[in-house]
């Protein structure tokens with residue numbers, strides 16, 4: 001308590017001590033100064049008090065200095081009266097200089113406080129930046145790890161394929177392994193792009209009323225290898241009548257497959273997974289439940305955040321980048337729906353429930369589908385333009401196998417030169433070409449009347465809405481994102497071919 005009081009009055013104690021010291025010095029100087037400069041040394045006491053004790057102490061020192069000078073130095077002695085005009089002038093100068101001193105010290109102190117505050121804020125900011133930098137590094141390490149995972153078996157398989165060319169069965173198993181790992185790689189990249197698209201508000205849905213049961217069927221089929229590999233028992237409780245939702249079919253397959261893939265991943269071998277679809281109060285409700293590792297109450301909300309994982313340690317059992325559930329939630333919200341996680345705790349399984357508004361399905365119209373087999377692939381001619389020679393050559397090989405006539409160009413000028421002598425039906429044109437980019441090549445082809453009717457398809461790694469808009473503007477007919485599934489590409493060429501032939 002005493003210390004607090006001393007602390008509180010320290011400034012005033014400084015002021016009294018400084019004024020007393022100044023008075024003592026002034027008395028010593030009396031024989032020399034006599035009645036001249038009555039306030040001279042008291043300036044020093046004001047400065048010292050302002051410096052050590054602050055504004056209030058300096059003000060007190062100034063008042064005490066005035067009283068001391070009036071009482072002890074300015075005649076008449078032992079009285080506070082000031083009669084001489086010269087002494088009044090000295091007092092005025094003393095008051096002005098004292099006030100300026102006080103204001104200057106106060107301003108300096110204020111600037112110092114602000115600088116200290118800024119420095120504390122900067123320190124906090126630096127800490128936050130350091131933390132997020134560390135998180136970014138950790139995430140990059142995780143990403144590298146997840147990308148390396150499928151790359152290692154691909155590299156080994158390709159090496160082995162060269163050695164067992166004559167062993168058909170083994171060759172086929174290796175090819176299937178490469179295919180599986182590649183789709184894993186594509187999924188990682190797609191998830192990253194999807195999350196970034198959503199965060200930038202660029203995710204667009206192509207919504208149509210369709211039977212939600214189809215999305216579930218497609219997701220189960222897609223994940224069957226993963227389910228079989230972990231020997232899970234999957235039970236489907238799906239109604240016999242259609243369940244109509246207004247949605248983007250591809251995106252809703254992604255929602256169901258992410259939930260199912262998680263159940264398969266976070267449930268120990270030979271676990272039980274149940275997919276249950278029902279309707280309630282105008283909503284389609286899909287529940288994917290498992291008897292796996294479960295979720296702690298504290299993690300239930302967090303797992304839907306992008307990049308969040310309950311276990312992101314090096315020793316974790318499962319791969320993944322913490323994007324799947326974030327995408328599920330984002331896609332459900334874009335479909336005017338919701339997703340929830342329910343679990344009785346660690347080790348007690350989990351249940352993920354998706355709710356989507358129900359819609360009436362239109363009566364199916366009869367469509368005459370022309371058999372694809374009737375289309376003669378040998379009548380299709382294609383030019384491939386890609387500066388990545390391996391990509392161009394392998395695609396050329398694939399389409400040649402299908403019987404098509406292929407020409408390859410490795411840059412824009414080469415493609416334009418070749419087009420002077422031939423007229424393919426399709427041009428599969430990469431956009432990121434050196435020198436002249438794909439947009440420019442497409443524009444030049446469109447300006448050439450000899451190439452009227454040619455279908456230009458962008459085959460590119462750039463798949464955002466802005467890229468699609470630009471390619472349309474440049475004259476492309478279609479926009480396909482790499483890596484393209486070979487059978488889809490062949491199907492695309494087949495589908496468009498009859499009109500262009």
Ligand code: ADP
Nearest residue numbers: 262263266303309310320321322323324325350
């Ligand atoms: P990832 O699986 O790549 O880590 P997700 O976004 O799909 O990312 O899932 C986030 C986290 O939620 C997972 O790391 C896991 O801890 C938890 N999780 C998801 N699904 C399940 C499930 N069926 N059972 C238990 N935990 C789950």
